[in-house]
Amino acid sequence: MSTKEIPYKIYLEESEMPEAWYNVRADMVNKPAPLLDPATLQPITEDALAQVFCRELAKQELDDTTAYIPIPQPVRDFYRMYRPAPLVRAYCLEKELGTPAHIYYKFEGNNTSGSHKLNSAIAQAYYAKEQGLKGVTTETGAGQWGTALSMASAYLGLDCQVYMVKVSYEQKPFRREVMRTYGATVTPSPSMTTEVGRRINGEFPGTNGSLGCAISEAVEAAANQEGYRYVLGSVLNQVLLHQSIIGLETKAALDKYDITPDIIIGCAGGGSNLGGLISPFVGQKLRGEADMRIIAVEPASCPSLTRGKYVYDFCDTGKVCPLQKMYTLGSGFMPSSSHAGGLRYHGMSSVVSQLYHDGLIEATSVEQTGVFAAAVQFAKVEGILPAPESSHAIRVAIDEALKCKQTGEAKNIVFGLTGTGYFDMYAYQRFNDGQMGDYIPTDEEIAASLAKIPKV
């Protein structure tokens, strides 16, 4: 334990910021299974991937041997605009809970995208620009990723086209407006502007949309425009690589004060935040240098790790993307319209899936009313109104801290506070008015969805 007095916020100096991303796959004994080409069902080649993604990103996607990949200088310059993100000691929350535990959170919300998504958005936009592309297409659920990509594209002078899950488009008009302010075009998905959108609208009239649908539309839109590529904000290996900046900074801040984490907690939708936060710590575990509990928290309404199957599945509803081996509820799974839009994805990053499969991390699921109760408790004492997604991690961090209160243990609990809830006030209103419910899919619903996963 540290003997130095720990400040409320640990900021790294700019000179202490990481200069390379960490690729946890290099240290994994069991590598994530390869992506499969949807046409051949064979492992996809870099050339085939480069038809969908930028060339450099296709390379990063397939590289499971290089441990450290240098962050290009222009990306590091952009990072300095909003990073390093503080590692905050939650002194007030500890006092409120009366726990002997020491609680820390890595706060990624202090930028206009409101989340960690900007870390990968600027990297992906940079490689697109370097390749001489005109623009990028993408999907967004809760809106953080779309906002992040809009910001990165505006900064670099790239065109940005966002397919936004219809329910979010309607519930979050102001999110859409932030993207428009940064010059992006925003289309509610499923739309009638793509073939796959028209097909899904035909099959599910009046659908609220899903991330899986929006991905299919964005991929099609990129394929149909000269000088465009598709980019994705989560799930992919490349995204987890970029997001490792979260974990690297967290580890550097902890090391600066000789703090050894006992438990690390992150919310898990597609896995971008969780994977980024835990990478360097998982690396320590894999190399036998340290040990700690790592907990992935997912919503009870969309429990891919805790109730899904570890198999090959499609990443998108339209089945145009490569197949991935992952914990999945089936690409046709339509999660309830919960308020944590960023966690409503049927699958999980293949890196996180493999780590979970190998017992290197745990997983748990929580219900949204409990999540919002934790969010409000946290907001009142820590002064930050958290995003619903991030609040899944808060819920479990509080629960673990309360266990420490029972046992008297002064554990070091670290969680990822991925973002702010300023565009989620409709959800908070539902909660404040006592109108929020919980939705947990039945075993039958999940079994029916799992049954539709193709045999590969």
Add this chain to the structure above:
Amino acid sequence: MSTKEIPYKIYLEESEMPEAWYNVRADMVNKPAPLLDPATLQPITEDALAQVFCRELAKQELDDTTAYIPIPQPVRDFYRMYRPAPLVRAYCLEKELGTPAHIYYKFEGNNTSGSHKLNSAIAQAYYAKEQGLKGVTTETGAGQWGTALSMASAYLGLDCQVYMVKVSYEQKPFRREVMRTYGATVTPSPSMTTEVGRRINGEFPGTNGSLGCAISEAVEAAANQEGYRYVLGSVLNQVLLHQSIIGLETKAALDKYDITPDIIIGCAGGGSNLGGLISPFVGQKLRGEADMRIIAVEPASCPSLTRGKYVYDFCDTGKVCPLQKMYTLGSGFMPSSSHAGGLRYHGMSSVVSQLYHDGLIEATSVEQTGVFAAAVQFAKVEGILPAPESSHAIRVAIDEALKCKQTGEAKNIVFGLTGTGYFDMYAYQRFNDGQMGDYIPTDEEIAASLAKIPKV
């Protein structure tokens, strides 16, 4: 000029944070004129003021001789949750403008209230709690102040009742919801719950409300409840005192890198941000230790400094508050429903008014379409979507930096970025859609309003 390399963001260490507020009135040769009791038109006593405000705040309001007033430890602890605020070197904006000027901004938006208002909210709530009060009442225009007070009250366990200018209440339902999340009661003003509200609704049917009305209602509500006091987020001497933390931190950050400011720019509504930012620098000017230009920026739609009169006037529409000598457009002035709600106030802090009257600071007014153009330009390169209020300062900072481009001067320009625009997306939408106009009151309109100011 500094020889050290200047980082993108200058953060003070917690140990370097100010331990006392600076009271610029102590150094002013011409003190601000005293507040007058509305009943007697004589200078108000501390006892009379303490009927409206907390005792300690009444004392601070009248103290024009103590230069440094210690910040209570619990307030300093709260400050450490979201402060120090960074002083940011706007490298990207400089590059975008191609200016030799060095541009710095003090960013106060990294907290859930989204602005500097929290600096005074926690101080005022603390003194209310210390006095054993049950709760506080207040008004809010744009909503930042109401949010800040809700947060501070939740932290200390005080009841918080907010009268929110009706047009903001309707345009910003999510702001209201943040306050409710922090446990506050929010009432649109003018309401039918107070006598003054009913009177104003009767006189101006269908009125959108104004800060002046909402103040009157909040004062009445406090007077009618045992254990309640009224608190105000701007204009008052006590508020500028608390907000001096902005200027003190800014000066400490500049000093750390041997940077001498040539121009300091702040937006000015009631004067809380401007007064706080400039206080230590005005102190230097008053003591003959340094000189620099200081520019107050107000909206052309509500130009109290540039087109108002320097006379005694009421602070509120209902005429229940003490009278103050200030630059004013008349307490009956109804500004157009511009999108910078935080600047729609008919008067100006008496400290700022006196400094302007004595030629220690300049003032200028800008139109809102130009302000939003500056906001979007800034957002795209600096990554922060600014509040409309703050963007008034950005407009003038950009204009001054462009003048430097003409003259080739590498001036140090410092401006206050008071907050973020995440709850102002309706305004951005109007701007993005080309539907935003400018409104400048005619000479006749202003003359008519000025004519109604009482002779004291």
